Amino acid sequence: MLSKSKIKLIQSLNRKKERDETGLFLVEGNKMVEEALRSDFKVVTLIGTSAFLGSHPSELTGIMEVVETNKEFINKASLLQNPQDSIAIVEKPDSSEINLNFDSKLYLSLDFIQDPGNLGTIIRIADWFGIDTIICSENTVDVYNPKVVQATMGAIFRVKCLYINLEQVFTTIDTKKIPIYGTFMNGENIYNESLTKNGIIVMGNEGNGISDSISGFITKRLAIPTFSPNNEKSESLNVAIATSICCSEFRRRYPN
Amino acid sequence: MLSKSKIKLIQSLNRKKERDETGLFLVEGNKMVEEALRSDFKVVTLIGTSAFLGSHPSELTGIMEVVETNKEFINKASLLQNPQDSIAIVEKPDSSEINLNFDSKLYLSLDFIQDPGNLGTIIRIADWFGIDTIICSENTVDVYNPKVVQATMGAIFRVKCLYINLEQVFTTIDTKKIPIYGTFMNGENIYNESLTKNGIIVMGNEGNGISDSISGFITKRLAIPTFSPNNEKSESLNVAIATSICCSEFRRRYPN
Numbered sequence: 001m002l003s004k005s006k007i008k009l010i011q012s013l014n015r016k017k018e019r020d021e022t023g024l025f026l027v028e029g030n031k032m033v034e035e036a037l038r039s040d041f042k043v044v045t046l047i048g049t050s051a052f053l054g055s056h057p058s059e060l061t062g063i064m065e066v067v068e069t070n071k072e073f074i075n076k077a078s079l080l081q082n083p084q085d086s087i088a089i090v091e092k093p094d095s096s097e098i099n100l101n102f103d104s105k106l107y108l109s110l111d112f113i114q115d116p117g118n119l120g121t122i123i124r125i126a127d128w129f130g131i132d133t134i135i136c137s138e139n140t141v142d143v144y145n146p147k148v149v150q151a152t153m154g155a156i157f158r159v160k161c162l163y164i165n166l167e168q169v170f171t172t173i174d175t176k177k178i179p180i181y182g183t184f185m186n187g188e189n190i191y192n193e194s195l196t197k198n199g200i201i202v203m204g205n206e207g208n209g210i211s212d213s214i215s216g217f218i219t220k221r222l223a224i225p226t227f228s229p230n231n232e233k234s235e236s237l238n239v240a241i242a243t244s245i246c247c248s249e250f251r252r253r254y255p256n
Numbered sequence: 257m258l259s260k261s262k263i264k265l266i267q268s269l270n271r272k273k274e275r276d277e278t279g280l281f282l283v284e285g286n287k288m289v290e291e292a293l294r295s296d297f298k299v300v301t302l303i304g305t306s307a308f309l310g311s312h313p314s315e316l317t318g319i320m321e322v323v324e325t326n327k328e329f330i331n332k333a334s335l336l337q338n339p340q341d342s343i344a345i346v347e348k349p350d351s352s353e354i355n356l357n358f359d360s361k362l363y364l365s366l367d368f369i370q371d372p373g374n375l376g377t378i379i380r381i382a383d384w385f386g387i388d389t390i391i392c393s394e395n396t397v398d399v400y401n402p403k404v405v406q407a408t409m410g411a412i413f414r415v416k417c418l419y420i421n422l423e424q425v426f427t428t429i430d431t432k433k434i435p436i437y438g439t440f441m442n443g444e445n446i447y448n449e450s451l452t453k454n455g456i457i458v459m460g461n462e463g464n465g466i467s468d469s470i471s472g473f474i475t476k477r478l479a480i481p482t483f484s485p486n487n488e489k490s491e492s493l494n495v496a497i498a499t500s501i502c503c504s505e506f507r508r509r510y511p512n
Contacts, residue, residue, distance in 0.1 A: 128483070129483045129484070130482070130485060158486055226385070227384070229386060241377065241496070248501045
């Protein structure tokens with residue numbers, strides 16, 4: 001049985017305020033919950049049907065609270081359109097423990113990404129291309145927003161997201177050693193420019209691109225050229241698509 | 257005033273059967289409707305508020321039917337969550353007039369893409385990378401599905417989609433001159449393989465990839481390598497993301 005207070009807690013985690021206050025977030029869908037159970041993240045409460053819990057006996061040890069319930073209660077509590085057989089309440093990891101190593105690694109930095117689906121997709125892309133940490137502006141959508149969590153398809157358990165004042169970080173960076181790349185409509189063709197193994201790739205807001213306060217820090221302005229004969233008519237690329245093309249081009253040049 | 261029968265027609269265009277019977281499809285949102293008005297497509301009925309119609313006087317000539325109405329009726333008719341000030345009913349173009357020129361051009365071919373958002377995004381990618389025609393399997397989601405139309409952000413008016421039996425087309429192709437590329441988890445690293453200026457890139461279904469009946473036609477099996485240290489754990493890339501990386505790599509090598 002799922003208590004009323006537990007249902008209320010689950011639904012409250014749809015709001016950032018409650019996630020911040022409790023330090024918890026929500027993971028839904030059997031595949032995602034399985035990823036949470038296998039990850040380093042701490043599952044505080046696991047809610048599942050008897051069939052779901054019965055098929056994961058070894059993963060249940062160490063979980064503070066396991067609640068067996070039926071589909072009806074899961075449907076009641078779930079934020080998904082098509083609820084499955086399990087819900088996990090998970091502890092947000094401590095982001096103060098994230099180490100940044102700009103000298104040798106490649107990072108993504110997001111300047112005011114608003115759409116949960118875009119952030120989730122970008123985290124999935126980072127995971128694929130071996131970028132282990134994303135540096136987000138404080139106004140970027142919360143990575144623990146349930147829509148973001150679901151859109152990562154599990155990559156959220158492998159890629160760290162740090163929310164921080166980007167200007168403060170960029171001010172401290174020696175850009176001779178650590179290039180800060182950014183994509184602009186009028187930047188230089190990414191295919192022809194020299195790139196580096198390490199550095200930061202900044203991706204800007206869906207509607208407005210990289211903000212004025214950040215663009216001054218960019219040491220190399222890149223563009224993904226269009227090959228459309230209707231050049232001027234083509235909409236700009238979606239930010240997740242642009243991110244994937246940038247990551248692909250950096251990793252193509254520096255696979256190791 | 258918007259008649260009841262017109263509202264009924266608009267809403268019926270959410271269904272493929274009605275779109276096929278009438279030869280019409282729906283375009284919503286002011287920016288999309290403006291793109292429709294500027295395109296070669298034939299707008300059969302334009303519905304708009306007086307403010308919208310008043311601001312597009314030059315585009316109204318030649319439209320068979322212009323209906324001025326108020327926001328209330330647009331809200332009633334619209335399939336969007338946030339309706340705007342205009343709706344266009346547009347004629348589907350005649351796909352029998354599409355010329356394929358495999359000898360010199362690059363094509364995308366979609367084998368059972370199911371998700372409307374993915375198809376819309378792929379059309380937008382094709383537009384950006386100058387691929388003017390997409391060859392879709394007959395079971396790929398309908399390009400005139402309103403969700404696909406909206407997701408193209410206007411690219412639907414520039415990129416043609418042909419629905420056809422892929423096996424029949426591929427059987428006729430001289431693959432010595434016209435390579436058929438496909439992406440597979442165990443294909444060859446796309447960054448290291450020789451590619452050509454012309455040919456066909458086949459993208460497979462979201463869950464199952466390229467179908468068995470099609471994979472036999474693929475002359476070059478490609479893969480987008482992962483750079484994740486958790487190699488085996490990473491989910492495959494979303495099909496639209498994979499499409500963008502493939503298109504980027506082909507155009508990088510053959511920009512002209």
